[in-house]
Amino acid sequence: xxxxxxxxxxxxxxxxxxxxxxxxxxxxxxxxxxxxxxxxxxxxxxxxxxxxxxxxxxxxxxxxxxxxxxxxxxxxxxxxxxxxxxxxxxxxxxxxxxxxxxxxxxxxxxxxxxxxxxxxxxxxxxxxxxxxxxxxxxxxxxxxxxxxxxxxxxxxxxxxxxxxxxxxxxxxxxxxxxxxxxxxxxxxxxxxxxxxxxxxxxxxxxxxxxxxxxxxxxxxxxxxxxxxxxxxxxxxxxxxxxxxxxxxxxxxxxxxxxxxxxxxxxxxxxxxxxxxxxxxxxxxxxxxxxxxxxxxxxxxxxxxxxxxxxxxxxxxxxxxxxxxxxxxxxxxxxxxxxxxxxxxxxxxxxxxxxxxxxxxxxxxxxxxxxxxxxxxxxxxxxxxxxxxxxxxxxxxxxxxxxxxxxxxxxxxxxxxxxxxxxxxxxxxxxxxxxxxxxxxxxxxxxxxxxxxxxxxxxxxxxxxxxxxxxxxxxxxxxxxxxxxxxxxxx
Amino acid sequence: xxxxxxxxxxxxxxxxxxxxxxxxxxxxxxxxxxxxxxxxxxxxxxxxxxxxxxxxxxxxxxxxxxxxxxxxxxxxxxxxxxxxxxxxxxxxxxxxxxxxxxxxxxxxxxxxxxxxxxxxxxxxxxxxxxxxxxxxxxxxxxxxx
Numbered sequence: 292x293x294x295x296x297x298x299x300x301x302x303x304x305x306x307x308x309x310x311x312x313x314x315x316x317x318x319x320x321x322x323x324x325x326x327x328x329x330x331x332x333x334x335x336x337x338x339x340x341x342x343x344x345x346x347x348x349x350x351x352x353x354x355x356x357x358x359x360x361x362x363x364x365x366x367x368x369x370x371x372x373x374x375x376x377x378x379x380x381x382x383x384x385x386x387x388x389x390x391x392x393x394x395x396x397x398x399x400x401x402x403x404x405x406x407x408x409x410x411x412x413x414x415x416x417x418x419x420x421x422x423x424x425x426x427x428x429x430x431x432x433x434x435x436x437x438x439x440x441x442x443x444x445x446x447x448x449x450x451x452x453x454x455x456x457x458x459x460x461x462x463x464x465x466x467x468x469x470x471x472x473x474x475x476x477x478x479x480x481x482x483x484x485x486x487x488x489x490x491x492x493x494x495x496x497x498x499x500x501x502x503x504x505x506x507x508x509x510x511x512x513x514x515x516x517x518x519x520x521x522x523x524x525x526x527x528x529x530x531x532x533x534x535x536x537x538x539x540x541x542x543x544x545x546x547x548x549x550x551x552x553x554x555x556x557x558x559x560x561x562x563x564x565x566x567x568x569x570x571x572x573x574x575x576x577x578x579x580x581x582x583x584x585x586x587x588x589x590x591x592x593x594x595x596x597x598x599x600x601x602x603x604x605x606x607x608x609x610x611x612x613x614x615x616x617x618x619x620x621x622x623x624x625x626x627x628x629x630x631x632x633x634x635x636x637x638x639x640x641x642x643x644x645x646x647x648x649x650x651x652x653x654x655x656x657x658x659x660x661x662x663x664x665x666x667x668x669x670x671x672x673x674x675x676x677x678x679x680x681x682x683x684x685x686x687x688x689x690x691x692x693x694x695x696x697x698x699x700x701x702x703x704x705x706x707x708x709x710x711x712x713x714x715x716x717x718x719x720x721x722x723x724x725x726x727x728x729x730x731x732x733x734x735x736x737x738x739x740x741x742x743x744x745x746x747x748x749x750x751x752x753x754x755x756x757x758x759x760x761x762x763x764x765x766x767x768x769x770x771x772x773x774x775x776x777x778x779x780x781x
Numbered sequence: 782x783x784x785x786x787x788x789x790x791x792x793x794x795x796x797x798x799x800x801x802x803x804x805x806x807x808x809x810x811x812x813x814x815x816x817x818x819x820x821x822x823x824x825x826x827x828x829x830x831x832x833x834x835x836x837x838x839x840x841x842x843x844x845x846x847x848x849x850x851x852x853x854x855x856x857x858x859x860x861x862x863x864x865x866x867x868x869x870x871x872x873x874x875x876x877x878x879x880x881x882x883x884x885x886x887x888x889x890x891x892x893x894x895x896x897x898x899x900x901x902x903x904x905x906x907x908x909x910x911x912x913x914x915x916x917x918x919x920x921x922x923x924x925x926x
Contacts (some may be wrong), residue, residue, distance in 0.1 A: 296879075296881065297881045297882070298878060298879060298880050298881045298882070298887070299880060299881070299882045299883075300790055300880055300885075300887070388788055388887065388889060389786075389788060390788050390789065390790055390887070391786065391787045391788050391789070391909075391914075392787065392788060392789035392790070392914060392917055393789070393790070395790075397788065397790075397878065397880070397887040399878065424882065427882070
């Protein structure tokens with residue numbers, strides 16, 4: 292009989308870790324080795340006796356049965372009932388315990404099994420590292436991404452670096468953004484600690500603050516992008532070093548802070564030629580524009596593109612870049628002032644609300660044909676008009692809902708023009724260092740060659756974050772806004 | 782029945798921490814609240830059934846019997862025979878577990894007991910905070926955090 296045991300401590304409440312693990316059939320959503328898992332015979336995921344039938348990324352198939360599940364003890368046991376890998380008499384137990392001293396969760400994963408002679412070490416290592424350790428790492432990653440993270444779970448060991456953040460204690464209006472003391476703990480494995488110099492403000496931060504997006508659970512700190520200097524890095528971080536100028540635009544949220552310890556994988560070095568304010572104002576929006584124009588749809592010379600809110604943060608970049616790519620750009624906006632900005636950003640035509648509907652105006656410009664691609668972040672108020680304004684085989688890219696949820700739509704109506712509909716999510720285009728590197732490379736080139744220009748319109752002190760949110764929600768802004776830590780603000 | 786549970790992470794391998802806490806007669810050597818201790822009837826300190834009689838620094842006198850000891854599970858269980866605390870049917874367990882992804886261990890200390898209802902909160906705080914967490918704090922500083 293072989294015994295394999297792995298244990299770790301995850302800096303998250305036991306309920307958060309247990310919520311992931313108790314879902315017996317949910318492992319294909321978090322475990323990197325599991326490709327696809329299904330429950331047999333219509334059982335529930337927490338039904339003792341249920342069998343999960345799953346396939347690993349390697350192609351191996353397994354069936355495992357839930358033997359026991361205890362919400363009281365935070366433990367579950369399961370056995371392999373059938374497997375392509377010769378793990379015989381395999382019974383495993385996962386058990387969680389709260390760490391009352393300082394917080395966090397102790398996690399242990401233990402199994403007993405037999406194997407054919409000579410394969411003991413190979414299979415024990417596969418189970419220990421490939422399944423248990425990799426599983427712990429994935430859960431750690433997941434809980435740190437799903438609920439914010441660094442400052443709120445800090446254990447005050449005396450080696451953390453004190454800082455300030457603008458966070459919320461509950462969902463609500465801009466006034467809920469309050470100054471809080473935070474501590475950036477020393478970076479653990481795979482983490483980096485940053486002294487931040489400029490922080491980007493995005494509409495997604497408003498959604499975090501109001502609770503519309505559950506990227507943040509109060510108390511917590513919003514913010515998706517910032518620029519700063521590396522203070523130190525944890526073990527295993529090879530692409531960054533102390534003193535380096537870096538930026539990021541990724542989850543977990545928490546950028547509205549002067550110091551921050553965060554996962555290092557998606558943090559990247561900044562080229563010298565791009566200053567802090569430009570990068571903080573443009574990383575999230577610029578990376579969005581890059582994958583919207585080059586990946587979600589590859590905009591081609593000769594295509595006609597309709598862009599809503601062409602004077603806004605992402606909209607202006609889309610106009611500039613689409614025009615550079617040789618597309619005919621139509622902007623749809625709400626005022627003469629914004630129309631002027633849209634034209635200066637490269638829009639060949641601008642549509643304003645008037646006696647004629649948006650689709651009628653589009654048809655006039657395109658001689659009745661409609662547009663090939665639409666970039667629509669307006670949502671509820673625009674969706675029906677967008678469908679009408681498309682040319683046959685057109686592509687509607689819905690990447691936001693500033694006016695509200697689009698609601699339920701019958702996709703049958705798309706058939707009248709063979710419409711393609713995309714609903715891209717920033718996270719899926721930027722979730723590996725390789726993807727981020729490819730996107731930022733093209734973005735930095737576009738900034739350097741002045742294909743796009745990112746100039747922050749407004750600088751705010753970090754402590755004035757509420758004011759920045761009010762301006763953004765009041766549609767007062769046309770460019771980007773950034774927050775500067777108060778002691779650096781000039 | 783009241784349940785008190787405390788747990789901590791100690792920055793030392795489980796063997797090293799076990800070597801300290803396994804000695805049933807060694808409380809004065811590592812727990813800050815204990816002044817002196819002896820094992821009754823001259824028994825060995827790892828003989829299941831032995832009784833340790835010890836005095837707290839605040840003067841209190843306590844007798845506890847070793848009910849179980851496992852070098853395999855890094856666990857020991859004991860009951861209070863006599864104490865000034867006003868608890869009945871008190872059984873406590875201390876358990877260490879290795880944390881395999883680092884040179885540290887997970888320590889748990891928990892107890893079940895009966896007491897007068899109006900004293901439950903106070904006793905929970907004294908036992909969980911003073912005795913158990915106080916012991917963890919001492920172990921943590923002994924092993925450098």
